[in-house]
Amino acid sequence: MSRRNALPGFNLSLGYTLTWLSLIVLIPLSAVFIKSAELTLEQFWQVVTTPRVVASYKLTFGAALAAASINAVFGLLLAWSLVRYNFPGKKIVDSLVDLPFALPTAVAGIALTALWAGNGWVGRIVESFGIKVAFTPLGVLLALVFIGLPFIVRTVQPVLEDLETEIEEAATSLGASRWQTISKVIFPTLYPALLTGFALAFARAVGEYGSVIFIAGNMPMVSEITPLMIITKLEQYDYRGATAIAATMLVVSFVLLIAINSLQSWTAKRTGRSK
Amino acid sequence: MAATISLHLGPAHADRYENNPATRETPWVKWTVIGISLAFFALFLLLPLVVVFYEALRKGWDAYLAALVDPDALSSVRLTLLAAAISVPLNLVFGVAAAWAIAKFDFPGKSFLITLIDLPFSVSPVVAGLIFVLVFGRTGWLGPWFIENDMKVVFAVPGIVLATIFVTFPFVARELIPLMEAQGRDEEEASTVLGASGWQTFWHVTLPNIKWGLIYGVILCNARAMGEFGAVSVVSGHIRGETNTMPLHVEIIYSEYKFAAAFAVASLLAILALLTLLVKTWIEWRAARARDEEAAEGS
Numbered sequence: 001m002s003r004r005n006a007l008p009g010f011n012l013s014l015g016y017t018l019t020w021l022s023l024i025v026l027i028p029l030s031a032v033f034i035k036s037a038e039l040t041l042e043q044f045w046q047v048v049t050t051p052r053v054v055a056s057y058k059l060t061f062g063a064a065l066a067a068a069s070i071n072a073v074f075g076l077l078l079a080w081s082l083v084r085y086n087f088p089g090k091k092i093v094d095s096l097v098d099l100p101f102a103l104p105t106a107v108a109g110i111a112l113t114a115l116w117a118g119n120g121w122v123g124r125i126v127e128s129f130g131i132k133v134a135f136t137p138l139g140v141l142l143a144l145v146f147i148g149l150p151f152i153v154r155t156v157q158p159v160l161e162d163l164e165t166e167i168e169e170a171a172t173s174l175g176a177s178r179w180q181t182i183s184k185v186i187f188p189t190l191y192p193a194l195l196t197g198f199a200l201a202f203a204r205a206v207g208e209y210g211s212v213i214f215i216a217g218n219m220p221m222v223s224e225i226t227p228l229m230i231i232t233k234l235e236q237y238d239y240r241g242a243t244a245i246a247a248t249m250l251v252v253s254f255v256l257l258i259a260i261n262s263l264q265s266w267t268a269k270r271t272g273r274s275k
Numbered sequence: 276m277a278a279t280i281s282l283h284l285g286p287a288h289a290d291r292y293e294n295n296p297a298t299r300e301t302p303w304v305k306w307t308v309i310g311i312s313l314a315f316f317a318l319f320l321l322l323p324l325v326v327v328f329y330e331a332l333r334k335g336w337d338a339y340l341a342a343l344v345d346p347d348a349l350s351s352v353r354l355t356l357l358a359a360a361i362s363v364p365l366n367l368v369f370g371v372a373a374a375w376a377i378a379k380f381d382f383p384g385k386s387f388l389i390t391l392i393d394l395p396f397s398v399s400p401v402v403a404g405l406i407f408v409l410v411f412g413r414t415g416w417l418g419p420w421f422i423e424n425d426m427k428v429v430f431a432v433p434g435i436v437l438a439t440i441f442v443t444f445p446f447v448a449r450e451l452i453p454l455m456e457a458q459g460r461d462e463e464e465a466s467t468v469l470g471a472s473g474w475q476t477f478w479h480v481t482l483p484n485i486k487w488g489l490i491y492g493v494i495l496c497n498a499r500a501m502g503e504f505g506a507v508s509v510v511s512g513h514i515r516g517e518t519n520t521m522p523l524h525v526e527i528i529y530s531e532y533k534f535a536a537a538f539a540v541a542s543l544l545a546i547l548a549l550l551t552l553l554v555k556t557w558i559e560w561r562a563a564r565a566r567d568e569e570a571a572e573g574s
Binding site: 006017084096097114234 | 544
């Protein structure tokens with residue numbers, strides 16, 4: 001580590017990095033906490049625990065958790081198919097998995113709404129079974145599934161690709177059935193990556209706004225997400241209220257970020273991948 | 276969060292699994308898994324993409340083109356291009372500087388610094404917009420000073436640019452750090468010892484090694500910059516023809532029930548997303564080919 005480094009530019013590049021980071025990210029973010037401090041603890045608590053806001057937490061975290069779980073199952077299957085099987089159109093499917101990263105959230109929002117509304121291609125079918133998706137909490141769930149899918153696929157896929165086939169050969173030659181090999185040998189290796197992908201999808205879903213608001217219907221107490229509560233407060237010029245909710249969300253984001261970073265280093269250790 | 280945006284080499288042929296009795300499933304299991312995966316893929320990824328173009332062209336080409344040449348639409352396109360043209364180069368310079376410091380040097384607190392760079396990824400876009408309202412708004416820290424000097428930041432173009440820089444902040448840095456760490460610093464050190472200046476070393480040694488990752492980081496950064504909705508929505512003030520970016524324009528005409536027009540503008544953004552994925556696929560294809568050539572030379 002302490003080998004003398006002959007390369008130039010350390011002070012310049014680190015100095016620039018820290019200055020830019022402070023100006024764009026750290027100082028503006030600190031405004032949330034400093035502004036929140038204008039409220040007494042009691043006022044703060046009152047703002048962040050009003051029934052309408054609490055209902056939004058339940059929806060946001062509940063739907064984010066459910067969406068990440070759904071993606072964990074189907075994303076794993078998709079990653080497995082992409083790595084283990086040949087099928088027609090595989091390259092196109094692989095490229096399009098990243099669509100939710102590249103497609104603007106507002107576009108995703110109106111597209112999902114058009115698809116799942118009562119007169120949409122899919123909405124028409126599910127509504128004939130008496131299930132309403134658009135403009136209900138189910139719509140929120142759907143949008144969060146859309147934006148979360150690539151997180152699971154893209155964290156599981158590389159680990160699956162790196163898996164040595166020798167382990168499976170050994171398990172098979174020792175008499176394990178295919179299902180035993182998958183559940184007892186492969187799955188434990190994938191588990192940390194799957195959990196990381198789950199956490200990434202969950203963290204993204206908690207803060208998501210654009211793709212959700214079009215399909216959610218945004219009914220108070222029923223289908224309002226927490227980021228929308230911030231917007232609502234801002235539109236009423238209630239800057240303190242908006243800031244208090246934002247501070248709560250930021251704390252959750254920090255905790256998730258730390259959890260994700262520890263998960264990633266755990267995954268790296270378990271699988272021997274550096275990144 | 277790097278794992279999700281970094282390049283990977285794309286799906287290789289699965290022959291080595293399918294032809295190995297120890298790593299294959301029965302055809303029945305295989306096609307069931309593929310069937311479920313593809314059904315999920317089609318329902319959640321493919322159909323939303325197709326529906327954008329279907330809805331956009333529903334009223335015919337004339338209506339489609341009319342929606343795109345509408346003055347408000349054109350001004351939203353201009354603002355989106357402007358915001359991206361400012362924020363992407365700034366984050367490119369930052370990304371290269373941060374990656375140089377982090378990947379080529381050892382210093383205490385490095386992993387903490389990476390976590391801080393990641394912060395904008397985990398902050399809700401709405402909160403990202405709010406922070407600039409808090410700093411530059413009428414009652415904010417710097418707001419009164421800007422108002423006295425007759426400059427508008429929030430509910431004006433500078434606020435939109437700032438929010439865009441914030442949400443796209445980590446893209447280039449996060450793409451380059453693992454890449455430059457993997458390259459090590461031997462080549463750069465050799466170049467320096469041979470008498471090259473720092474800039475010469477960077478241009479002739481480092482840059483050729485990282486160019487594909489750099490291009491990918493830039494196009495991802497650009498896609499997000501042009502498509503950002505939540506953060507920009509908070510700071511924009513939605514002034515027609517002045518502070519509406521393309522995603523905001525889509526929202527406004529959608530809420531006026533002009534669905535075909537909204538999807539027409541949305542289709543431009545969808546094409547941008549598809550182009551982004553196309554460039555990504557192309558870069559991955561090149562990287563995979565380079566890897567195979569290297570392997571062939573090595574054997």
